[in-house]
Amino acid sequence: MLLRFKVSGFLPLASISLVLIIIGAAFQTLTIVIPPSRVLLVPLPVFAALPAAVLVGYIGANEPKILARTAVRNLSLRRLLEQCLATVIIICTALLVANLQPQGNLIAGLRDFIGLWGLAGVARAIMPAKSAWFLPFALFATSVVAGTNGQSIAWWAWLVAPNDNQSALAAAGIAAVIGAIAVAADPTRPKH
Amino acid sequence: MKIDKRNPALAIILRSRLRFAVLPIALLALFLGQQLFDPGIPTWVNATQAAVQPIAVCGPLLAAFAAWDATDFGRVAARKRMRLSRNGGAAAIASVWLGSASWAVLSFALWATLLLVSQVNNQPWGTITWPWLVSATCALLAQVSAGAVLGYFWPTFLAPAVAAVVLFFINGAVVLIPLLHNQTLLSAAFSQVQQVAFTINLPILWAQALWFTGIAIIGLAIALGSLSAPTKTKINVLLTGTTAAAAGLALIVTSPGGFFEYTHSGWDYVCSKITKICVHPALEKAIPQIDDALEPTLAHIERTNFSASRYEWTNRGLLGEPSSGAIAFHLDSLSPGWKRNLRLELSRDLLTAGSSSGGPCDKVNGDADPGAFAGLKSIIAAWLADAPEAALPNGAQEIGAKSRFDKLSEIDRQSWLFAHTNAICTSTLNSDDF
Secondary structure, eight states, X not given: OHHHHHHHTHHHXXXXXXXXXXXXXXXXXXXXXXXXXXOEEEXXXXXXXXXXXXXXXXXXXXXXXXXXXXXXXXXXXXXXXXXXXXXXXXXXXXXXXXXXXXXXXXXXXXXXXXXXXXXHHHHHHHSOGGGTTHHHHHHHHXXXXXXXXSSOBOTTOGGGSOTTOHHHHXXXXXXXXXXXXXXXXXXXXXXX | OOOOSSOHHHHHHHHOTHHHHHHHHHHHHHHHHHHHSOTTOOBHHHHHHHHHTTHHHHHHHXXXXXXXXXXXXXXXXXXXXHHTSTTHHHHHHHHHHHHHHHXXXXXXXXXXXXXXXXXXXXXXXXXXXXXXXXXXHHHHHHHHHHHHHHHHHSOSTTHHHHHHHHHHHHHHHHHHSOOSTTGGGGSTTOOOOOOTTSEEOXXXXXXXXXXXXXXXXXXXXXXXXXXXXXXXHHHHHHHHHHHHHHXXXXXXXXXSSOSEEOSOOSOOOEEOSSSOEEEOGGGGGGHHHHHXXXXXXXXXXXXXXXXXXXXXXXXXXXXXXXXXXXXXXXXXXXXXXXXXXXXXXXXXXXHSTTOSSSSGGGGSOOTTOOOSSSSHHHHHHHHHTTOGGGOOOOHHHHHHXXXXXXXXXXXXXXXXXXXXXXXXXXXXXXXXXO
16 A cells, blocks of 8 residues: 555655645735735635646556556556545645635635646546646636636636635536546556 | 667757647636737737737746756756767757757747738737847846756756746736836846836836846756856856846846836827827727727717817826827727726816816826716716716715715806816815705
């Protein structure tokens, strides 16, 4: 089991993600104003969610292909379990160490963390394994740069929506479920 | 990595992973650019901005692919082969760098051309700001160069992701944490939203181009630094890059102006004949619609001291005051709901002290004025704007005042407005005044 964790890079990747989310949780009242006149307020935990989710999505990405060909057990399922385990540990720790603010910035950050992790899973399924960052980064950066016209937030920019936006929560949930299915199915897995 | 012995440089360029990214990233940029067009008011400045601003997202993406290319090159086996190549290490590094840069520029050229061409049928006002496109190209090159350096020195599977995320955040930090004069212009992600009232400060765009080119060349020099390239080549490249970057930095930081030249020059107002609504030439085609939108408010303020002989479109903020005797209004685009927003903003400005509206409240000090967004003033603003939902009285007394005001006839309301102008402007209005 420990060897498996070592091969998948679980400990370093999950630890760095945890540190990022904790930093976001510690400074959750800090909001960043996106200039110029297309005004958008993005809380720090939302920014921390991107690198944290990408790193969790990378768990198991760097393992040699020969492992997938020769392993007796289903490695995709194990990879999913490892990523889910990291996600749960990170979310629980963040909720334990930080008080939830009335603004709900940490909730928005954790919502985005789950959604972006799902997108990383989808990216891994449709692109080379090392491109897990592509979809999460593209959607995040696009949402920050052009997700609002100053009056309303575009439907696709759920990452920068307020924490009480039910549609954003649903979008993150759907992304996470699809991502989990993609990680478990792993269409890029070499045939035995 | 297999190297074509006949023409290794061309082989490296053609093998670049960036070639797969050209189309998807151009499509993403087209999507981003479409969000930035201001509906109903086509201008070439806005079209140029829509072509340039996607660099904030697509620059780090392209840099990530450049980092990915460079990670291959950074592996020992590939480097040994490169060192043995006919042209030496310097040419090899330059080929990888040039490959990434070429595909990135191709992607930018593709999306910028498509976005600009898509506007031709709308007959936009003004001209394309070519220096803006040049400085954007240089900004893209600087990011690609930074990505390649990261991939070369840290050839791991994480390098592309780190390149994208770190560059995005660095660009953002340069904009968000100002330490120097004009510092935002040093960021590859900075893109000023169009303001048709002002002309763009073209020299500062050329200075930006110089700064970004310098950064790109410094990236190449850093990559060369770790290879067995001739020392003279390394020093020459580093000196060229440093000089260009330092010169660009000095020009940007010491420039007294910013992105815009804040003068109202180069254009004259275009006015409608009957209502005397005067706009910037970029809004000329929208005059009938603006006429139609403002008609209810102008009818309400008729026969009051809030009316004027001329209504001028002005920019918000600096130099936003109308000419003497005119009332100012603001309009950015004809996006959904613009007519109501236009009326509401004009009404609130008219009732707010020191708002530079040109109305009677303009001369009153507005420091202590809470504005007309809520409270008693919002009742009047909602009437003037024909937007009843914008009336937000606080408490039972103000709700009573609203119901009394609602029962007045149009002429009585106009008389009331005339009689209470001073109380409105000095924010001394109370519920009993209604």
